[in-house]
Amino acid sequence: MNNHRWQCIDAGSDYCPCYLAETMDCITCSHLKGKEFCDCDWRGVCIYQAFIFEGNRKKDPRVDFDAEIVERKKLSDKIIIFTLKVPHSFARQVNQPGSYIFIRNKDFGQYFDIPISVMHADCQKDLIQIAVEIHGVKTKTIRSVEKTMSIRGPYWNGVLGLAYLKQTQNAKCLVITRGIAQAPAVLVINYLLRNNNAIDVLLDQGSADYDFIEEFCKVKNIEKCNLYEAQGIELLQKKIDTQDYDLLFLGTSDYLQKKLYDSIEKLKDKKVVMTNNNEICCGEGICGSCTIHDINGVPIRTCKTQFIKG
Known part of the structure; x- marks a missing residue:
């Protein structure tokens, strides 16, 4: 069995090491899986070294922030396109395939976080666009959002x-x-x-x-x-x-x-x-809602994990 078939999308990013390092469930680092030897095959900055440097703790996680709604375009009763004003660095970070964010009506709690793909990013004007399909309990709360919405990101495994x-x-x-x-x-x-x-x-x-x-x-x-x-x-x-x-x-x-x-x-x-159509709930590999199993029975947290062909 090839142990290097799966790799974390967050490895080497500003959000690595994450919660999974603290619980010894890291997707990439063998030491942070509880092994006594290194066989991670990771070519970036050593995740274990970064974890030690942080004082055996994770880096600061992604946090929610309020984004101004510059435009709200209703295409139908079910489809709304939102244009959001975001920080410049954020627009750059999500201007790549697979980028997604969590959005929420600020009048509701975090149970109402919705993972939404980024459709377009304008890095000069610091704007991003998302298309929301009104379908279930969570997305119905977005209908009444007018001026700002709470967003969390960036995430990249869409x-x-x-x-x-x-x-x-x-x-x-x-x-x-x-x-x-x-x-x-x-x-x-x-x-x-x-x-x-x-x-x-x-x-x-x-x-x-x-x-x-x-x-x-x-x-x-x-x-x-x-x-x-x-x-x-x-x-x-x-x-x-x-x-x-x-x-x-x-x-x-x-x-x-x-x-x-x-x-x-x-x-x-x-x-x-x-x-990636799996049930994404937390985006951090913690809740397990997105977990699938590969042919070897290995659980895969698909909100963070990419297949690397050996």
Whole structure:
């Protein structure tokens, strides 16, 4: 078994070491897992050394702060786009694929924290944009937010397969996305464009009934379809059969991801990046709501953990 298949997204950041170091549950550092030897394979600043330097304690965690709502754009009864004013460093930190934040109506307690993907970041004006789909108990509280909202971040594990994404340059890529999952797809597309990649987009607007890609990305090759119908699957199959794509991005639900994998055999042979659709609650790897188990039975805290192909 390869012990180095999983790596913490926060390793080496301003938030490392974290709570998990104090409880000897660190995702990356073998010493902070209770082992007597080092086999972490981490190439950054030593996490164990940083932990000792901090006095055997974690670094200061992320904290909530109030963000001014510069614009509130209601697309439908269910979709609202918020433009938020944030500190300059924060805008820079979330201007990368997989970035997400927790938002909350200040009139409610922390039980109402909602993980939301960052859709767009303007580092010159220090603005970020998020798209909120009003769906359940938590998101319904956002309807009444007008002037400010409480946010916490930055977090970066909203997309799985970042290693593939960051290695892709001067290549041909296919983005497949549906509904509100277009929001995290925007940062993915713009990142790929900055690295001189050619991008085709297969878009199913789904219940969002809105084209975020056309509004926020300079992409010309956008084809629309219904991925739950046979014609949509056939279109995707044709594109994969006829085009030599180096990377695929799946911005869809887990159900649709599985449906596509079951329907299109060649997907299993491609480099695929996908949205992290697991139940994220705390973002710090503590509560366990996002935990899944790999084929070896190892529990994976998906709010913080990336798969590293050995």
